[in-house]
Amino acid sequence: MAIPGNMLSAAAESMDPTFTGWRPRLNCTFLSGTGGRNGPKVLTVRSGAAGETQAETVTGYPVTAGQTYQVFADTSSATEAERIGLLWLDDTYTPVGSILWSLTTSAASASWHRVGVAGPAPSGATRVRIILSSTAAGALVSHYWENVYLGVPIRTTGNLFGFGTESSEIDASGWVSETNATISRQAPPSSWAVDWYWSGGQVLAMTATAAGNAAMISVEQPTVTPGVEYQAYAYLSPPTTAASAWVELRFYDATNTQLTATRATLAAASTGFQRQRVSAPAPVTAVTARVAFGLVGASASQVLRVEQAVIAATPTIQAGSVLPYADASFEQGVGGWTKTAGVATLARSTPWGIAAVDGSYCLTVTSTTATASTIRSPKYPLAADGGSAYRLMYCEQVAAGGWTLTRGVRWYSATNTDLGLTSVAAASAPTPGWWYLFGDLTAPAGATQAAVELTLTATATSSVIRLDNVALWPALPLVTVTATEATASVTLTMRELPLDQLIKVFRVTASGALTLVRGPAGLYDGTTAVTSDLMVIEDYEAPLGVPVSYRVEITDPVGGGVQTRTTDAVAIPHADINRAWLKDPGNPQRNTTAIVQRGPDWARPIEQSAYVVKGRRNKVVLGGRRQGLEGDLTLWTISDEERAALHWLLDEGHTILWQAAPGMGVADMYVSVGQIGEGRTGGTAMDPMRSWTLPLTEQNMPVTTGVNGSAGRTWTDVVAEFATCADLLSTFATCEDLLLDVRMG
Structure with a gap:
């Protein structure tokens, strides 16, 4: 499975079907190995002689100076420690500054473990190469690599901390000693799941200066809302299983006076990384919060390691539950x-x-x-x-x-x-x-x-x-539907869903016809797992003015049992029969209406070849299957706002859904739009009314297109990453790109 947001190709990321995208840089040759987790293959880097070996990407990937980039990879070697680096380049592929290296892992490990580093691209850098490095004791020593990521930092959605505090991939400056401790970074050979992308190779390390209690605390103090319940958590690696390692959530008022401190102590099962959570409501006068970690009764030089520090609004066990x-x-x-x-x-x-x-x-x-x-x-x-x-x-x-x-x-x-x-x-x-x-x-x-x-x-x-x-929560209906005329959509709300089950959602018309409903990952076709007990689906492709209901099938992926829920019928009101909706299935924020001037005169082309046979009166005609409808739809927009909205809808060239009012002789249709014509209607120069000609070609319903949206991204995530609004201008071209986290470069 490809890592979301990866600048590398799937082959360069996974080394499957081979290591295309990589080349030897120093003292090594390549082999295609087996035993990978992100696909079956791995990159085997074999040393040519004793000394450092280096592999690098063939491509120099485009970067923007000042933007922070993260790189990580999973690696394995029973005899060699390793590191990973970023080689910054200019447009001529000349190195800019020094290589940004991760720490070298503290020990070799034959288990798959992660190495990583992050940092801003220096001034003058326009491209970057990834370098994989290890030092061999002799010739023909093999080192294994796979699951490589390069891109913007992968953060925990909803985390009030910025990436520099959440992760130690850049440095340890997000944390300071509070009691009897020094703060540094280490690179233990830590194993993480192949699809766990929120932990890198470098971790925060708090070392007790002397025997006694030791503690460190975040520099960042994100703003909180009084009355809201917050949760802080991190992966803790204690020095021993008997050590008393803790995480503490603290709230402060406007004078920076600490109001409350809530602590949770890890009951360690090992000295590996174990996630410890703590939660508490923000007091009525709370303005900010901080997170602290520590050891009770530490011995001198004992080390507490921390990875993925998060403070966020507490998730609910069940939507509407009154229990904290x-x-x-x-x-x-x-x-x-x-x-x-x-x-x-x-x-x-x-x-x-x-x-x-x-x-x-x-x-x-x-x-x-x-x-x-x-x-x-x-x-x-x-x-x-x-x-x-x-x-x-x-x-x-x-x-x-x-x-x-x-x-x-x-x-x-x-x-x-x-x-x-x-x-x-x-x-x-x-x-x-x-x-x-x-x-x-x-x-x-x-x-x-x-x-x-x-x-x-x-x-x-x-x-x-x-x-x-x-x-304990109010017992509301398991499923409800409401229609909204302003957006020409139906909202389907499902409650008390069983987690980790597979969900399939159908729209049902009066004739009994079933059509799959669209979600963020495409159609809800039974391959999407339920991740929350409450799910709200906005169906923008439901027909206008026609009663529809919904059928939900929830399948147990293990036992195969199916739970079915059905809804009442609901219809989307559509008062103005002269207006039609034009919708982008993947970007409903672009949907708009326009006045229909004239419907298309349809043509259905067909590919044919005619042959004259000597001695025969009639030609022999060979042809393919007759194609879908083609024709010109003419519309009016009556304001500058409508004109801009129609341009915005058509800019990306996506397949769109055309919906006319019932009884207008046209069924809902997915179409592609050719070269558009926008003309004036004969009024004065100041008249905003325009006449449009849209050449339509009938298309099939898009089945893989997902509904774009924030996927949980809010202003909280933006504020945690960017200090000022001006910082956004060099990263996002449009407000929509900001919403969808689509970055320039």
């Missing part, structure tokens, strides 16, 4: 949960990664006797008034013994008066593995707060049960 992340996922402890009756004990699972559905931990409930215990969450404000229906969900796994479960919600008034418990009938906890359990409950009149309350009855001594992904 700390009480729903148990990443930093048991949260606000307490035992209100019984002998059971509550604890966060340990060590890291032993059991979890979300994140790396879960809540572990242990009962030494075969008795009932009740546990309860804190109280949370409700999203709807009393009398509304709510849905309770949690995930459970029986780890030992057996359990009977009663799930319920205790309701409270605004004055904290207990309004009673609503619960679902007791049932045996299903086994084995993790199970999602649900319950639909109605809030009594006057309820403004709720606490989740679970009665867990152990059916054997020494029973253990694990809980995770707790959520």
Whole structure:
């Protein structure tokens, strides 16, 4: 699978089917090796003699001076450490400045591991080559490379930190010592998944100066919104499994006074990299936030390594859930949960990664006797008034013994008066593995707060049960549809979708005809996985004024089971029959309307050859299949804004969708537009009205085109990367390029 945004070709990235795009630079020859992960092949660099070997790209890839570029690759060698570099060049391929080298890995490793570096292109640089380097002890020593990326830095979407703080590929200047520590960078041979692109080869290293507590803190203090829940996380590599390594999220007011600090400690399962999360809401006077990392009771010279530091708005376990992340996922402890009756004990699972559905931990409930215990969450404000229906969900796994479960919600008034418990009938906890359990409950009149309350009855001594992904949210319809006349679109909202399932979405007309609906990766044809329990699809290709419904098929990729959801029928209003919609399926922001002056007089060409046969009256005609419709559509635009909008739609030359009002004798049609004509209509020079001639050729529906959009990109991501609006001018040609992150050069 190609790395998104890679400037290298697929062959140069993966070394498949061979190492085209690369050439020896120093003391080596090439072979095509096997055992790759990004395709089966790898580049084998074989030394000619003892000493440094270097391979480089044949192409000098275009760059813009001042723009930061990132390069990384996956590599393997049981005997050699390695490094990767960027050779900056001018238009004549003359080197500009020195090579930007990564650190050399601290040790050789036969396992696939990553090397990488990032930095700005120097003044005068217009091109760059990638250099792969290692030092051999003798001749005929092999080193293996694949999965090479070159491009703009790959950042975590939504991260309030800039790339220089999130990653250590440039330097360590985004972090400073707070207590008893020095800050540097290291390049351990760390293994990452082949399709994990957010970790490079260089990591942040905090070294304890002396015995005792040690800590470092981010220089950046991004702006936060009071009341919003934020999450900070990073991959931590502790010096030992017994070390107490932590991450802390801190909020500050306008005077830079620290308001709160919330800490989560890693329960290390190894000394490798393990992601640790911490979350907390921003206080009402919060203006900024920082993230700190540290060790409790460190020994002198102990090192804590950190990779991919992130601070972002906390994702929800379930859309609309009233539980904060700390009480729903148990990443930093048991949260606000307490035992209100019984002998059971509550604890966060340990060590890291032993059991979890979300994140790396879960809540572990242990009962030494075969008795009932009740546990309860804190109280949370409700999203709807009393009398509304709510849905309770949690995930459970029986780890030992057996359990009977009663799930319920205790309701409270605004004055904290207990309004009673609503619960679902007791049932045996299903086994084995993790199970999602649900319950639909109605809030009594006057309820403004709720606490989740679970009665867990152990059916054997020494029973253990694990809980995770707790959520309580208003029980809304699983699927709804609404039509919007202003955009000529239908919005399909799907809730409570099962994650990691494959989804297929059809538009259904009154005749029963099924048409696949378009999404960011193309048509929802059953190859797209569900990544969120809430999905909103805007269908801009639904017909005008015609009732349509939707059919959603959700397939389990393992078991093959199919869940089906259907919607009510809805029609897009279209009041002005003289106007037609012209739409770009991949860029709905370009869609526009125009007044139809005259519909096309259609022709259907055909390729034919006529032959005269001697002695025959009639010619012999050989021809192919008759082609689709061709004709000229004439339109009027009546304002400068309409004229500019039509130009914007037609600029890219994409296949467009032409939709006329029902009853106008024309079905919806995908067309390509030839050379357009824009003429005046005989008015004064100031008259903005124009007459257009659009030569149309009928096309098939585009099946691979995805709907372009931000894909989660917001101004938060822009602000984290660019200091001023002026910085954007040298990077993005248009506002649309800024939205889609399409950069010049």
